Amino acid sequence: MSANDLSLAEAKTSVFITSPNVRSPARPKNRRAARSHSRRVPDLVLESIVPVTILVIWDLVTRLQWVDPVFMPTPLSVARAFYDLLFKDRLLLDLKVSGITVLEGFTIGAGLGLATGIAAGLSSTVDKLIGSILNSIRQVPPLAFLPLIILWAGAGDTGKIVVVSKAVFFPVFMNTLQGIRSVAREYVEVGRIFEYPRLRMLRKVILPAALPSIFVGIRYGAGMAWFMIIAAEMLGGRHGLGYLLTRAQELLLTDQLLLVIVIIGLIGFSVDVGLRRLERRLLRWKRGFEG
Amino acid sequence: MSTTEAIEVEISGLSKEFDNDGQTVVALDGIELSIKRGEFLTLVGASGCGKTTLLRIIAGLELDYEGEIDLEGIPIRGPGVDKGVVFQDHRLLPWLTVEENVGFGLFRHAEQERRQLIQHYVDLVGLRGFEKAYPNQLSGGMAQRAAIARALVNKPKILVLDEPLGALDAMTRIHMQNEIEKIWRREKVTMVMVTHDVEEAVYLSDTVALMSSRPGRVKKIIPINLARPRNREDPAFQALRKEILTEFQLQTKAQFSYEI
Numbered sequence: 413m414s415a416n417d418l419s420l421a422e423a424k425t426s427v428f429i430t431s432p433n434v435r436s437p438a439r440p441k442n443r444r445a446a447r448s449h450s451r452r453v454p455d456l457v458l459e460s461i462v463p464v465t466i467l468v469i470w471d472l473v474t475r476l477q478w479v480d481p482v483f484m485p486t487p488l489s490v491a492r493a494f495y496d497l498l499f500k501d502r503l504l505l506d507l508k509v510s511g512i513t514v515l516e517g518f519t520i521g522a523g524l525g526l527a528t529g530i531a532a533g534l535s536s537t538v539d540k541l542i543g544s545i546l547n548s549i550r551q552v553p554p555l556a557f558l559p560l561i562i563l564w565a566g567a568g569d570t571g572k573i574v575v576v577s578k579a580v581f582f583p584v585f586m587n588t589l590q591g592i593r594s595v596a597r598e599y600v601e602v603g604r605i606f607e608y609p610r611l612r613m614l615r616k617v618i619l620p621a622a623l624p625s626i627f628v629g630i631r632y633g634a635g636m637a638w639f640m641i642i643a644a645e646m647l648g649g650r651h652g653l654g655y656l657l658t659r660a661q662e663l664l665l666t667d668q669l670l671l672v673i674v675i676i677g678l679i680g681f682s683v684d685v686g687l688r689r690l691e692r693r694l695l696r697w698k699r700g701f702e703g
Numbered sequence: 704m705s706t707t708e709a710i711e712v713e714i715s716g717l718s719k720e721f722d723n724d725g726q727t728v729v730a731l732d733g734i735e736l737s738i739k740r741g742e743f744l745t746l747v748g749a750s751g752c753g754k755t756t757l758l759r760i761i762a763g764l765e766l767d768y769e770g771e772i773d774l775e776g777i778p779i780r781g782p783g784v785d786k787g788v789v790f791q792d793h794r795l796l797p798w799l800t801v802e803e804n805v806g807f808g809l810f811r812h813a814e815q816e817r818r819q820l821i822q823h824y825v826d827l828v829g830l831r832g833f834e835k836a837y838p839n840q841l842s843g844g845m846a847q848r849a850a851i852a853r854a855l856v857n858k859p860k861i862l863v864l865d866e867p868l869g870a871l872d873a874m875t876r877i878h879m880q881n882e883i884e885k886i887w888r889r890e891k892v893t894m895v896m897v898t899h900d901v902e903e904a905v906y907l908s909d910t911v912a913l914m915s916s917r918p919g920r921v922k923k924i925i926p927i928n929l930a931r932p933r934n935r936e937d938p939a940f941q942a943l944r945k946e947i948l949t950e951f952q953l954q955t956k957a958q959f960s961y962e963i
């Protein structure tokens with residue numbers, strides 16, 4: 413190996429006598445911006461093919477009455493249900509209730525998960541203290557806590573907030589812990605060389621390095637939060653999108669049922685897209701495989 | 704070269720062992736080395752002979768060793784801003800831009816001073832125009848230059864460089880050798896650099912320390928008393944290069960025949 417290196421080093425002497433002609437620096441171009449610009453329209457087309465096809469088939473199947481409208485209403489009647497529910501009924505109120513409750517639960521769960529994850533990630537003592545109890549709690553489905561909390565705090569929003577926070581807490585906690593544990597020691601060494609105090613080391617080295625992993629937890633947690641608020645609303649209470657589902661089922665309003673399902677899906681989808689954008693912004697330094 | 708002959712780093716009886724799954728590896732064995740203030744010293748030696756380990760001990764990153772090592776008469780107790788480090792891999796933080804990386808060690812400075820220092824060192828290493836680029840947008844050589852700027856920005860007493868030019872093509876490498884010499888002259892910083900390239904060592908150093916491996920020892924200290932800037936074609940230069948190369952090859956050959 414080193415004998416090779418040496419003969420290479422020797423070869424250089426004789427070849428490069430003239431003054432070196434070093435690449436002149438050119439402005440680094442923003443690769444992603446250039447690319448997504450030229451591809452935005454085709455992307456949209458590509459992503460729409462399957463949903464549009466489904467819509468067309470759905471319309472055909474129901475319009476030709478291949479299935480009973482009680483089981484499967486037409487897209488048009490679902491759209492009408494949307495209009496009715498929005499302007500003559502309570503859709504906005506239910507959206508607001510679900511949205512606020514899920515935000516509260518998410519904020520609490522993610523905040524606690526982040527804080528606990530950081531603490532356990534930085535100190536193995538903390539990890540040992542709380543690790544096994546947290547792992548036990550994790551095994552219990554969030555909804556299993558609902559009856560107990562309703563017993564304690566009544567059938568208000570508290571139970572739902574707890575269920576949502578519990579569902580968000582664990583993915584955020586575990587991914588934060590994991591992210592911090594796998595921060596390269598090499599980066600921490602750079603901080604030590606510049607005599608970074610603990611807090612600054614956390615803010616400037618450890619958290620940024622762990623951020624990709626933390627974000628996985630947050631995105632997954634956001635999805636879980638949305639599942640859980642709907643499920644909790646279906647189980648108890650008199651408002652929220654989940655309650656609309658139960659009500660539509662009891663009244664056999666299939667068009668409303670379908671409508672609410674679509675709304676739930678679209679909201680969850682938008683939140684995930686938004687989070688993904690945010691992630692791309694925050695992690696733009698990371699150039700991964702883009703497909 | 705330097706006006707003072709004061710000792711910057713004094714290493715005596717330095718030994719370092721690693722425990723690899725119960726097997727003891729003697730990385731360094733009884734190192735004696737004095738580095739003068741403002742001196743440019745290079746460490747040359749076969750792969751695995753302990754060069755990185757020695758640099759890490761000088762930088763205060765490795766504290767578990769035997770023997771003594773003083774910086775300006777005071778034992779080295781840990782890493783710090785007085786000891787700049789350029790790692791074998793550039794170790795820029797990927798989430799920071801070039802200017803943020805260069806200014807990484809300047810958090811105790813006022814904003815205005817910070818800006819000025821960053822610009823000064825970005826210019827010094829020829830990265831003007833790349834201040835906002837992320838490390839993954841840089842070439843290997845540019846990243847290594849940014850790492851040099853980051854290490855210089857706190858005006859360390861000593862700068863250790865672990866094969867800073869190892870990843871560069873031959874052209875850029877010669878250019879960077881000139882740059883490093885310029886920086887060394889301008890900043891008057893003591894430099895300890897590891898290289899595999901004997902010509903590079905002769906071109907840059909006041910002193911070449913040739914290391915042998917298993918166990919890692921300083922086998923020979925070779926002063927390079929050639930006037931600067933040096934001429935690679937100069938017969939005296941070539942003679943020194945050959946001498947070190949022969950010495951080096953003898954001992955690598957010995958090492959490898961021993962291993963096989």
Ligand SMILES: Nc1ncnc2c1ncn2[C@@H]1O[C@H](COP(=O)(O)OP(=O)(O)OP(=O)(O)O)[C@@H](O)[C@H]1O
Pocket residue numbers: 721722723728729730748749750751752753754755756757
């Ligand atoms: N952290 C470590 N744990 C265990 N052994 C180590 C460690 N670091 C180095 N060693 C051992 O110490 C010896 C010297 O390693 P070192 O990295 O200092 O070599 P080097 O001279 O820098 O080599 P190279 O030129 O390939 O970079 C090697 O045998 C290596 O296996």
Ligand SMILES: [Mg+2]
Pocket residue numbers: 754755756791865
């Ligand atoms: Mg090394």
